Amino acid sequence: MATTSTLTSTSADAVVPRFKATERAVHWVHGGAFVVALLTGLALFYAPAEELIGHRFIVRVVHITAGLIFAIAPVLIARCGDWRAIKRDFQLAQWWDEDDRRFFSKWLSGEDVPSGRFNAGQKANMMFTLAATAFFLVSGTIMWQYFHFDANLVKNAGFLHDSLTFAILVVWLGHLWYALGNPRTRHSMRGMLTGQVKRSWAAEQHPKWLEEIEG
Amino acid sequence: MALPEDKPIGRRLFLSLSALGAGTLLFGHAFSGGGDDAGLFSDLIGQGGFQIYTVAPIPKFDPANWKLTIGGRVGNQIELTYDQLLALPSTVQQTVFHCVTGWSVANLTWEGVSLKSIVDMVQPHADAQALLFSSSDGAYTDSLTLDQASVPDVLLAYNMNGKPLPLDQGMPVRLLVPEMYGYKSIKWLNNIEFALKPVPGYWEVRGYDVDAYINKR
Numbered sequence: 001m002a003t004t005s006t007l008t009s010t011s012a013d014a015v016v017p018r019f020k021a022t023e024r025a026v027h028w029v030h031g032g033a034f035v036v037a038l039l040t041g042l043a044l045f046y047a048p049a050e051e052l053i054g055h056r057f058i059v060r061v062v063h064i065t066a067g068l069i070f071a072i073a074p075v076l077i078a079r080c081g082d083w084r085a086i087k088r089d090f091q092l093a094q095w096w097d098e099d100d101r102r103f104f105s106k107w108l109s110g111e112d113v114p115s116g117r118f119n120a121g122q123k124a125n126m127m128f129t130l131a132a133t134a135f136f137l138v139s140g141t142i143m144w145q146y147f148h149f150d151a152n153l154v155k156n157a158g159f160l161h162d163s164l165t166f167a168i169l170v171v172w173l174g175h176l177w178y179a180l181g182n183p184r185t186r187h188s189m190r191g192m193l194t195g196q197v198k199r200s201w202a203a204e205q206h207p208k209w210l211e212e213i214e215g
Numbered sequence: 216m217a218l219p220e221d222k223p224i225g226r227r228l229f230l231s232l233s234a235l236g237a238g239t240l241l242f243g244h245a246f247s248g249g250g251d252d253a254g255l256f257s258d259l260i261g262q263g264g265f266q267i268y269t270v271a272p273i274p275k276f277d278p279a280n281w282k283l284t285i286g287g288r289v290g291n292q293i294e295l296t297y298d299q300l301l302a303l304p305s306t307v308q309q310t311v312f313h314c315v316t317g318w319s320v321a322n323l324t325w326e327g328v329s330l331k332s333i334v335d336m337v338q339p340h341a342d343a344q345a346l347l348f349s350s351s352d353g354a355y356t357d358s359l360t361l362d363q364a365s366v367p368d369v370l371l372a373y374n375m376n377g378k379p380l381p382l383d384q385g386m387p388v389r390l391l392v393p394e395m396y397g398y399k400s401i402k403w404l405n406n407i408e409f410a411l412k413p414v415p416g417y418w419e420v421r422g423y424d425v426d427a428y429i430n431k432r
Contacts, residue, residue, distance in 0.1 A: 044316075047266050056270055057421050096224040127225045131232035139240065146315055147424035156243035158317010160236060 014199040015102030017214065018191035023089065026074040027192055030133075033070035034172075037063055041165060064144055071137035092117055093126040099208075117209040125175060132168050135160060265312075267321055270417055271354035274403050276386050281373075283388065287347070287408035290338035297387050300373065301322045305330045306365075308368055310393035312400075313429050325391055327372035331365045333407070343409035348390055351405040357397070357416030359392070368393050369406065395427035 018197070019027075026076040040063035043053040053059065079087040106113050113119075142149050142157035149157075177191070178185045185205065191197040202210045203205030245284045285290040295303075295344040306329050312320045330346075339361065347358045363369070373380055380386045386404025390397045398418045419425045 004397065031272035044327075045266070050266070050268060054269065056268060060421075094223050094225040094229075095218075095221040097218065097221050100223065124223045124228060127229040128232060129381065131229050133234065134233070135240075138236075142240075143315075143317060147426070151313070151429045152244040154315065155313075155317050155319065156240050160239045161242050161317070163239070164236075193271075 015196040016199050016202050016210065017195060018202070020082050020085050020194050020196045021195065022083075022085055023080060023194060024192055025077050025081065026086060029077060030038060030070060030074045030129075033066045033073065034168075037070050038067035038165075038169075042068060043161070045165075052055070064140070067136065067140050071133050074133075090126065090130070093123040096120060096123065114207045115205065115209070116212070117206060119206070121178075125174055129168075132164050132171075136164055138169075139164070237266060257394065257406065265384070266314070266316070266318060269383075271352040274351040274353070274385055274404075278300035278387070281387060281405070283351065283405055283407070285333060285407045285409075287410055288340040288343035289409050290340065291336065293337060293409065300328065300371070300385070300388060304332065306370065308370070308393075310368065310391070312393075313396055315396040315398060315423070315427075318378045324374075324376050325370055325372045326374035326377075327370035327388065328367050328373060330369040330390070331367060334361070334365060337409070339409045342411055345410045345413040347408040347414055348392070348401045348412050349406040349408075350401050350403045351401050355401055355403075356409075356414070357390075357399055357401045357419070360413055363395075365417055366392075366394070394429060396422060396429055397429040 007158065040059050043049050043059045044063055048200070050056070100120035101121065103113050103115075107121070138159040139161040142154060143161060146154045179189045180186055181184070187197060187201045188205070199210065222387045281297050283300060284293075307324060307326045307328055309322065310426070311323050312323055333344075344361050346359055346361065346364045347356065349356050359369075370391040371388050372385075373388045375381070375384060380389060385404065388404050390400050390404055391401040398416075401416075413425065415425050
């Protein structure tokens with residue numbers, strides 16, 4: 001077995017394990033529900049789309065359902081699956097080493113810093129997504145169950161829900177660019193689809209992580 | 216797993232965003248003119264504050280054939296043409312329009328006939344404790360108790376900001392209940408029926424509160 005693993009890790013198109021099934025399930029259920037909630041939210045909130053699509057009641061039901069799945073299903077999947085892997089990922093996102101702290105200024109001048117399992121952009125994305133999801137859930141629930149709440153709170157919840165939508169759209173478009181567009185990073189999509197990435201890609205994009213797992 | 220030289224910047228980012236979110240929820244209205252302005256995003260997407268919601272296609276308005284019928288448990292059933300409605304004594308008032316989905320439009324001037332004057336005109340039976348409203352879109356309904364309907368600022372509004380109601384605002388006439396969320400203010404109103412008790416309206420059978428007062432009494 002030892003010989004085999006040495007062979008794989010040195011051949012040109014060797015792969016290394018990147019994401020476990022739980023991590024991928026959490027990602028895709030969250031992302032799938034996000035797209036449904038975004039489109040139905042557009043049909044509820046943006047008047048031209050609302051007039052085109054109509055069926056406000058059905059759209060509202062689908063939106064609330066997708067929103068609940070968006071916020072709650074990932075937690076349930078994580079709890080029923082590999083909770084430790086999810087916990088580790090979010091712990092990694094909390095702590096930034098010296099290279100992470102230089103990441104954005106270097107990024108602005110087009111330079112790389114050596115990253116671990118996640119680079120600082122990914123870490124920021126994870127933390128933003130965590131907070132945004134929590135507040136989508138809170139503000140959405142207040143809007144949905146508005147009659148239990150004070151009128152100002154309902155109004156603020158609507159404003160927060162809208163603001164979060166604009167913010168998450170910007171972050172999501174960036175996420176899509178790095179996952180699908182940017183030639184240097186889009187191989188990461190394979191990690192989220194199959195769970196594995198090329199070792200050579202990991203060596204370029206996440207060298208400190210590769211070092212760690214091969215340590 | 217964190218090394219001593221690592222800093223919890225991700226955690227700080229999360230906590231800052233959470234503080235911003237909680238602050239918006241609790242104090243957001245204090246920064247938007249006491250909750251009376253149109254809201255940043257309605258302005259951004261250029262809808263003049265209002266977002267138009269419908270539950271059925273917008274009905275056509277033909278001034279020659281349009282009628283508002285008012286009947287049910289009343290002594291004096293009436294039918295009003297558009298011209299007859301405009302000829303009734305009218306009131307003009309400025310009120311804020313609050314939608315339950317979180318936006319409001321301030322500085323709206325409404326003109327119309329006070330519902331109280333209609334109530335007096337039709338002489339409801341002593342047991343008529345509610346008014347049921349229907350829309351010519353064929354789908355939307357709502358109702359008020361007689362007491363709610365008799366509040367002076369409840370209007371059958373036909374002008375908005377000095378002009379006839381736009382088609383998507385309920386032309387020719389909509390109910391306007393300023394103290395309640397907008398879903399009570401039924402558009403394209405064409406029938407009022409006096410009844411024994413209120414009947415939950417379109418959104419109310421779909422989860423909205425029958426008591427639509429913005430500030431509960």
